[in-house]
Every structure is written in C-alpha cells, then in structure tokens.
Amino acid sequence: MRDFPLFPDQASTFATQVDQLYFFLVALSLIFAGVLPFVILYLIVRYHRSQKVDRSNPVDSNLKLELTWTLIPLGLVMVVFFWGAFLYVQMRTPPTRTLDVYVIGKQWMWHVQHPNGKRENNELHVPVGQPVKLIMTSQDVIHSFYVPAFRVKQDVLPGRYTIMWFEATKPGEYHLFCAEYCGTEHSLMIGRVVALPLADYERWLATPGPVVLPDGTIDTGQPVVAPTIGDPMAAAGARLFTSLGCLGCHAMAGGGVGPSLQGLYGATEKMADGSTVVADENYLRESILNPNAKVVAGYAAVMPSYQGQITEDQLNQLIAYIKSLADTGN
Amino acid sequence: MSTLSLPQSSYIRDNSRTFTDWLKSWLLTVDHKRIAILYLLSINFFFLLGGLAATLVRVELITPQGDLMSSDVYNRAFTLHGVIMVFFFLIPSIPAVLGNFLVPLMLGARDLAFPRLNLLSWYLYMIGGLFALIAAVFGGVDTGWTFYTPFSSTYSNSNVVMTITGAFIMGFSSILTGLNFIVTIHKMRAPGLTWFRLPLFIWANYATSIIQILATPVLGIALLLVVVERLWGVGIYDPALGGDPLLFQHLFWFYSHPAVYIMILPAMGVISELISTFSRKRIFGYEFIAFSSIAIAILGFLVWGHHMFVSSQSVYAGLVFSFITMLVAIPSAIKVFNWTATLYKGSISYRTPMLYALGFIGLFVIGGLTGIFLGVTAVDLHVTDTYFVVAHFHYVMVGGTIMAYLGGIHFWWPKMTGRMYNETWGSIAALIIFVGFNMTFFPQFILGYLGMPRRYHVYPPEFQILHVMSTAGASILAIGFIVPLIYLGISLRKGAIAGDNPWGATGLEWKTSSPPPTFNFDKTPIVTEEAYAYPPEAAERDAAAWRPGSPL
Numbered sequence: 001m002r003d004f005p006l007f008p009d010q011a012s013t014f015a016t017q018v019d020q021l022y023f024f025l026v027a028l029s030l031i032f033a034g035v036l037p038f039v040i041l042y043l044i045v046r047y048h049r050s051q052k053v054d055r056s057n058p059v060d061s062n063l064k065l066e067l068t069w070t071l072i073p074l075g076l077v078m079v080v081f082f083w084g085a086f087l088y089v090q091m092r093t094p095p096t097r098t099l100d101v102y103v104i105g106k107q108w109m110w111h112v113q114h115p116n117g118k119r120e121n122n123e124l125h126v127p128v129g130q131p132v133k134l135i136m137t138s139q140d141v142i143h144s145f146y147v148p149a150f151r152v153k154q155d156v157l158p159g160r161y162t163i164m165w166f167e168a169t170k171p172g173e174y175h176l177f178c179a180e181y182c183g184t185e186h187s188l189m190i191g192r193v194v195a196l197p198l199a200d201y202e203r204w205l206a207t208p209g210p211v212v213l214p215d216g217t218i219d220t221g222q223p224v225v226a227p228t229i230g231d232p233m234a235a236a237g238a239r240l241f242t243s244l245g246c247l248g249c250h251a252m253a254g255g256g257v258g259p260s261l262q263g264l265y266g267a268t269e270k271m272a273d274g275s276t277v278v279a280d281e282n283y284l285r286e287s288i289l290n291p292n293a294k295v296v297a298g299y300a301a302v303m304p305s306y307q308g309q310i311t312e313d314q315l316n317q318l319i320a321y322i323k324s325l326a327d328t329g330n
Numbered sequence: 331m332s333t334l335s336l337p338q339s340s341y342i343r344d345n346s347r348t349f350t351d352w353l354k355s356w357l358l359t360v361d362h363k364r365i366a367i368l369y370l371l372s373i374n375f376f377f378l379l380g381g382l383a384a385t386l387v388r389v390e391l392i393t394p395q396g397d398l399m400s401s402d403v404y405n406r407a408f409t410l411h412g413v414i415m416v417f418f419f420l421i422p423s424i425p426a427v428l429g430n431f432l433v434p435l436m437l438g439a440r441d442l443a444f445p446r447l448n449l450l451s452w453y454l455y456m457i458g459g460l461f462a463l464i465a466a467v468f469g470g471v472d473t474g475w476t477f478y479t480p481f482s483s484t485y486s487n488s489n490v491v492m493t494i495t496g497a498f499i500m501g502f503s504s505i506l507t508g509l510n511f512i513v514t515i516h517k518m519r520a521p522g523l524t525w526f527r528l529p530l531f532i533w534a535n536y537a538t539s540i541i542q543i544l545a546t547p548v549l550g551i552a553l554l555l556v557v558v559e560r561l562w563g564v565g566i567y568d569p570a571l572g573g574d575p576l577l578f579q580h581l582f583w584f585y586s587h588p589a590v591y592i593m594i595l596p597a598m599g600v601i602s603e604l605i606s607t608f609s610r611k612r613i614f615g616y617e618f619i620a621f622s623s624i625a626i627a628i629l630g631f632l633v634w635g636h637h638m639f640v641s642s643q644s645v646y647a648g649l650v651f652s653f654i655t656m657l658v659a660i661p662s663a664i665k666v667f668n669w670t671a672t673l674y675k676g677s678i679s680y681r682t683p684m685l686y687a688l689g690f691i692g693l694f695v696i697g698g699l700t701g702i703f704l705g706v707t708a709v710d711l712h713v714t715d716t717y718f719v720v721a722h723f724h725y726v727m728v729g730g731t732i733m734a735y736l737g738g739i740h741f742w743w744p745k746m747t748g749r750m751y752n753e754t755w756g757s758i759a760a761l762i763i764f765v766g767f768n769m770t771f772f773p774q775f776i777l778g779y780l781g782m783p784r785r786y787h788v789y790p791p792e793f794q795i796l797h798v799m800s801t802a803g804a805s806i807l808a809i810g811f812i813v814p815l816i817y818l819g820i821s822l823r824k825g826a827i828a829g830d831n832p833w834g835a836t837g838l839e840w841k842t843s844s845p846p847p848t849f850n851f852d853k854t855p856i857v858t859e860e861a862y863a864y865p866p867e868a869a870e871r872d873a874a875a876w877r878p879g880s881p882l
C-alpha cells in the first residue's frame with residue numbers, strides 16, 4: 001500500500017490533534033450524510049404513488065420540529081467551532097523559545113537560511129522535538145508553505161513576514177508544497193522537509209554544502225555557489241548594520257539620533273502618536289523599509305527609507321542581528 | 331385541456347416571412363421568454379466550452395508527469411475552465427434562463443418590469459463572453475479564476491486585461507437582471523398574489539437578486555483596479571509599488587463568497603418546486619424555507635474571510651469569520667430537513683426532475699458538510715488550497731447548482747417547448763450523472779486530505795490512482811451531460827404534446843398554454859390561494875389513481 005496511501009503521515013504535534021478533530025467531523029457527517037439518505041430512501045419508497053398507504057392528515061408545518069433541526073445542528077457546529085478555534089489559536093501562536101529559520105519564496109523555489117548561516121534550497125532540515133518557527137517572505141508573488149505531514153500551511157507574501165511554527169515528532173522526509181498558485185511552474189515549487197534527530201540535525205547544520213543564493217544571481221543569471229556554511233546570520237547582519245550606516249544613529253549605548261536597538265525585539269514600544277506596538281519581525285521590517293509609518297515616542301521622523309536598497313536576504317540578516325541584540329540586552 | 335397539437339399562437343411562433351426577419355424577431359426581442367431561450371442557448375454553449383477545458387485538465391492529470399501539455403497550457407486550461415464555468419455558466423444559469431422565463435409567469439405578469447433592460451442584459455452577457463473568448467483564443471489567461479494579486483496585476487504574461495474586461499462587462503448583465511427581478515417582484519404580482527403566496531422559486535430569486543446588486547459592483551471595482559495597476563503601474567495591490575496584496579483578496583471574496591449563493595439560492599428555489607410537485611403536497615415549512623433564503627443572503631456577506639484563513643489575516647479575524655461561517659450553514663440545513671419532511675405522506679413519483687431533486691439533496695448535503703470542515707479554522711489550515719476544497723465546491727456547484735438546473739430544465743421543458751422529453755432516457759441520464767459525479771469528485775476529498783495541492787500540473791506519483799479514478803468518473807459524467815442534449819433535441823420535433831399542465835402542478839405558469847402566448851396570460855389571473863395549494867387529499871387521490879403502467 002506504500003504507493004497508494006489513503007491517509008497522510010502524522011509527523012508533527014499538530015497532526016494528531018487536527019486529525020482527531022477531522023475524525024470527529026467525519027463522524028458527525030456520517031450521522032447526517034449517512035442517515036439522511038436512508039430516511040429519504042425510506043420515504044420515497046414507502047410513499048411512492050404506487051403504494052397504498054395511509055396518507056391522511058398530511059402535515060406541512062411544525063414549529064417544534066423546525067426548532068429541533070435548527071438548534072441541534074447549531075449546537076453541533078458550535079462544538080466544532082470552539083474545538084477548532086482553540087487548536088487554531090495554538091497553531092498560530094509560536095512558543096517564546098523557538099528555533100528560527102528564515103524562508104524566502106520566489107518563482108519557483110524555496111530558499112531557506114538558518115541562523116548559523118547555513119542555506120538550503122527547496123529543502124528544510126529541522127530537528128525532531130523542537131519547536132521551529134519559520135519567518136517567511138516572498139520576493140515576487142504570493143506563495144504558500146505547506147507541509148501536509150505536519151498539517152500546517154501559511155501563505156508567504158511579498159512585502160511582509162508571515163510566521164508559521166510546528167514541532168516535528170517523527171524523523172523522516174516529507175513533502176513540501178507551494179500551495180498558492182504562483183504561475184507557470186507552481187507545481188514544481190516543491191521540495192522536502194527532512195526531520196532529523198537532534199544530534200543528526202546539529203551535525204547537518206555544521207556541514208558546509210553548496211547552495212544557490214536567492215539573489216546575487218540576478219545580474220548574471222549565473223547561480224552563485226557558496227561551498228561554505230557562510231557567516232551566521234546575526235554576524236552578517238551586524239556587518240550590514242555598520243556598512244549601511246545604521247550604527248551612525250542607532251548607537252548601542254543609546255543617546256543617538258535614533259533609539260538604541262538593544263533589547264528591542266519582542267518589547268512593547270511607545271509611539272509618537274501615543275499608540276503602542278510590539279516589536280515583532282514585521283515591525284522591524286516596516287521600520288527599515290518605511291520608517292516614518294511608526295515613529296518611536298521621543299524621536300523625530302528623520303530616518304531614511306531603505307526600500308529598494310537591500311535584498312530580502314539582507315533584510316533577514318539585519319533582523320536576525322537585531323533579534324540577537326534582544327538576548328544580550330537583558 | 332388536453333390538446334393534440336401545439337397552440338396556434340405562442341411566443342415561439344411568429345409571422346416573419348424571411349430569415350432575416352425571423353432572426354431579427356429573436357435578436358431584438360423584448361419578450362422575457364425569448365430572452366430566456368437566447369440565454370439557454372448561449373449559456374449551454376459556454377458550459378460545453380468550460381467542459382472541454384475541464385476535459386483537458388482531467389486528461390493531463392491521468393499521469394503524474396506533466397506530459398500531455400506544457401505547464402503554461404495546463405494553467406490556461408484550468409483558468410479557462412474556472413472563468414467560464416463561474417462567470418459565464420453558474421452565475422447566470424438558473425436566474426437568467428429559468429428565472430427569466432418563469433418570474434413573470436409565476437407572478438402572473440406580462441413580462442419583466444424592464445423588458446429592454448432585459449435584452450441589454452443578454453447583450454452584455456454576450457459581449458463579456460466574447461471578450462473572454464477572444465482572450466482565450468489569443469493566448470489565454472493563466473491566473474486562475476480568482477485573479478490573485480500581485481500575480482495577476484504584475485507578474486502574469488497572459489491576457490489578464492482582456493479576460494477581466496469580459497468578467498467586468500458580464501457583471502453588469504448580472505446586476506441588471508437582479509434589478510429587473512427585484513422591481514418585477516415588488517411591482518408586478520398579480521392581484522391577490524401576496525408575498526406569502528409566492529412560490530419559493532420567487533423568494534430564492536429575490537434573495538439572489540439582492541446579492542447580485544450589492545456584491546457585483548465590488549467585484550467590478552476590484553477587477554478594474556487590477557487593470558489599473560497592470561496598465562499604469564498604480565500601486566494598489568503590489569507591495570513593490572506600495573500596494574497591499576491582501577486588499578484584493580478581501581474585495582474579491584466580498585463578492586465571490588456571496589456569489590456562491592448567487593449560484594445555489596436559485597437552485598434551492600428550483601428544488602422546492604420540484605419536491606412539492608412530485609410529492610403532490612404543500613411544501614413543508616414554507617416560511618422557514620423562504621426566510622432561510624434571506625438569512626443566507628444576509629449572512630453570506632459576512633463570511634468572506636473564510637477563504638483567507640492562511641492568507642496572513644489576523645487570528646481574531648479568522649475566528650470571527652469561522653464563527654459566522656458556522657452560522658451560515660444552518661439555513662442550508664433547515665432547507666434540507668424541510669424538503670425531506672415534505673416527502674412524508676406524499677405521493678411520490680420518480681419522474682426525471684424528481685430524480686435530479688433527490689440527487690441534489692444527497693450531493694448538497696455532502697457539499698455543505700464539507701463546507702463546515704473548511705469553516706473550522708484548524709482543519710482548513712491543512713486542507714485549504716488542496717483538492718479537498720476542489721471537491722467541496724464541485725459538490726455544491728455541480729452537485730447542487732447543475733443538478734437543479736437540469737432538474738428545472740426538464741421540469742419546465744414542456745412549458746418552454748410545448749413538448750415532453752423522453753422519460754426513460756431522462757432517468758438514465760440523471761442516473762449516469764449522479765454516478766459519474768460521485769466517481770469524479772469523491773476521490774478528491776481523499777486526495778485533498780492527503781495533501782495534494784490544487785492547480786498542480788505535475789504531482790507526486792502516490793496520488794496517481796486517485797487521479798485516474800477521478801478522470802474515469804469524469805468520462806462517465808461527460809456522457810451524462812451529452813445524453814440530454816440528444817433526447818431534448820429530438821423532443822423538439824418528436825416529443826409528445828405536453829398540454830398546459832403535464833405534471834398537475836400548482837403555480838400560475840401552469841395555468842397558461844404550453845408554450846405560453848407572447849403576453850403570457852389572456853386575462854390577468856387573480857390569485858386566491860397560497861402557492862402549492864394542493865388539497866389535503868391530493869396525495870391520497872393521486873396514489874389511488876395509480877395503476878400498473880402509469881408513470882412511476
């Protein structure tokens with residue numbers, strides 16, 4: 001039966017939970033879709049015009065019946081709604097301690113970079129038993145990162161980050177699909193997710209391998225092959241932080257033209273207009289590309305926009321760097 | 331009045347002498363019945379075209395490698411299929427054909443309120459269709475029927491603008507038809523025909539018309555903005571230009587969710603008529619069926635976000651949309667239960683329209699229930715954008731709308747043409763469609779839960795067996811759709827003369843001759859009773875009159 005599966009692998013902590021709810025829905029459906037046809041069948045046979053049966057006093061309305069078949073289904077859908085809602089909130093809320101991996105989607109491949117700098121294309125290696133958070137964006141159209149065996153899917157949009165998390169439970173190789181139609185080779189925008197025991201994963205992470213960068217290829221059309229792990233993302237980000245001139249205003253010790261970024265990630269920031277914002281990946285992204293959209297209280301709107309000057313890849317590194325400052329900050 | 335020949339004068343006959351006169355008398359007609367026939371022919375043409383595109387898709391999917399055609403051709407084929415079926419077949423199907431023919435007849439009116447506008451609707455429909463066809467012939471379009479941005483607005487190299495123009499123009503046709511129905515239903519009911527004496531088909535079309543008027547403009551604007559961004563680079567949807575890609579999805583689904591009710595509500599109206607007639611009984615729970623149509627029309631405007639659970643819409647928005655989606659399933663359930671209860675103590679006959687009605691209930695129940703699966707956020711995360719969704723909406727759109735459309739066509743065929751179709755072939759075709767349909771689409775639920783994404787040209791080999799089953803079913807389904815074309819065509823010449831009321835049904839449309847005269851009624855009818863006014867002993871009498879050899 002290996003080549004003719006009827007049910008998908010269960011390989012994440014969500015898989016069993018989603019499947020339980022699914023089976024509950026299937027069971028409810030069988031009560032309706034399984035019983036109702038037999039009721040109808042019975043009625044159309046028994047009351048067929050050729051049957052001499054009692055047809056006196058036909059009824060054509062009955063409030064009690066109407067209420068029964070309104071309220072019972074209503075109760076049942078509420079049960080599945082709340083069940084689904086709790087699970088959904090859980091699936092959309094990553095725990096605080098996660099392994100962060102950066103994903104860039106583009107027509108028609110997936111590019112992944114791990115915090116230590118290791119890159120891979122159309123593959124994602126993850127450890128079993130660790131919550132993994134994907135920070136994803138697209139360089140062009142909308143894609144969707146889908147791992148059926150984990151029961152997770154999240155659209156990947158240009159111009160913002162979307163977040164998805166999961167915890168693999170079973171070592172193995174699983175399908176990775178692009179689930180949002182994205183043009184000609186949509187169906188080839190596929191790959192595999194490799195879930196490894198922690199030790200194997202760490203060994204894999206430390207092994208250099210050739211990787212095609214997601215950009216830097218644009219001018220020449222020639223893929224750049226880097227036979228190294230590359231720098232850790234935070235270190236690459238730190239270099240960008242200096243070379244792009246960020247440091248000129250955002251002095252680490254504070255007191256610069258702009259606020260210090262130490263301890264920023266995850267904190268709640270007060271804005272000039274009195275609102276507050278949680279400094280997550282999307283806020284950091286916006287502050288770099290469109291700094292005047294939200295200005296921190298006490299500072300002037302003087303930061304230039306870096307829109308068009310840095311690639312998605314570099315942006316990821318910058319953000320990895322700023323996130324790393326949160327750990328050292330407190 | 332059982333006649334042996336067709337009535338001397340009817341809307342079909344005219345005294346034009348030359349062929350051009352005859353052609354003009356049809357193409358410039360303002361008679362709602364003739365316009366319905368124009369729609370019938372053109373809509374069925376588009377249905378066949380959409381079916382052809384589907385055939386290409388299904389044949390390609392027999393093998394996991396994309397070997398029959400290139401990816402670009404495949405993408406154009408499923409887009410053509412979706413665009414044609416949704417915008418040029420399903421949305422207009424029942425309102426524009428059966429609604430056009432029947433609304434004035436059921437109301438006891440001479441015509442719709444605005445006969446010229448009605449003709450304009452048909453021309454707009456045809457012009458829209460022409461644009462879509464030209465776009466298809468000159469290279470096609472590859473965005474999917476959903477036109478998601480920024481793919482459609484910036485990246486696609488296909489005839490997006492042309493296709494969108496077609497859908498845009500067709501939208502006006504839909505709006506005008508809705509407007510016409512609403513005014514007609516308000517203003518032109520025969521004396522004595524109060525709201526609660528209206529046939530449920532009228533209620534359903536009324537609810538549909540409201541949606542058509544309120545939702546279609548939003549689609550028009552959303553699509554227009556795609557064109558604006560595409561042609562002039564104005565940043566609306568593409569973040570590279572400062573736009574927001576989700577904005578499109580919100581606007582699109584604000585129309586397109588209600589649009590699914592544009593497709594199903596009139597179908598439900600048809601089913602109510604069929605079930606009552608072939609049970610010889612008043613419909614059970616008339617008010618509940620009527621108001622559930624209105625409830626669906628209203629709630630249907632508030633659930634668009636259930637198409638966007640993984641789009642990066644906020645968790646809270648997702649929960650709210652999920653909650654309202656659960657509520658919108660209830661009125662559909664109410665209808666199903668009321669139809670079932672109507673059968674109780676009826677005198678049921680298995681004529682072709684009834685077979686379609688029963689088939690509708692079975693398939694719609696599966697479609698509706700799987701809609702709940704999709705509305706439950708945690709499950710939708712896994713199955714959205716897979717074949718599970720594909721199966722769901724085919725169960726409601728083919729299993730629902732098309733079954734009702736075919737049931738309605740058979741039911742009112744004698745009224746439209748004055749002749750009966752062949753009952754044996756009718757039942758055989760209905761059966762073939764039911765079997766073929768389930769074979770085609772049931773495996774797709776399994777495929778979807780396994781994780782097979784939709785719109786995939788190439789797919790992993792382990793999905794092949796289910797895909798082959800689906801294609802096999804589709805071949806049977808195709809036969810089921812072709813058979814009626816043949817026997818209905820033959821019936822136009824050879825069919826038995828139907829007479830005014832071959833089914834012994836209630837309803838004003840059965841009180842005039844078949845086919846009806848140009849102005850429908852010689853005298854404006856006066857209504858003194860409710861719809862479905864079968865006397866309490868109607869079922870008993872019908873059964874008592876049954877002899878071996880009478881129709882089943």
Ligand code: HEM
Nearest residue numbers: 590593594636637659698701702704705714715723726727
């Ligand atoms: C009980 C009633 C229904 C419920 C609860 C329901 C629910 C849903 C949900 C939640 C989705 C989104 C799935 C996704 O994209 O992940 C969906 C998709 C869809 N439904 Fe329904 N639905 C119902 C009835 C209908 C009806 C009556 C029709 C049409 C006649 C319909 C047509 C569609 C279509 C066309 C899509 C997919 C659109 C696309 O992505 O291309 N549904 N439905």
Ligand SMILES: [Cu+2]
Nearest residue numbers: 587634636637
């Ligand atoms: Cu919907």
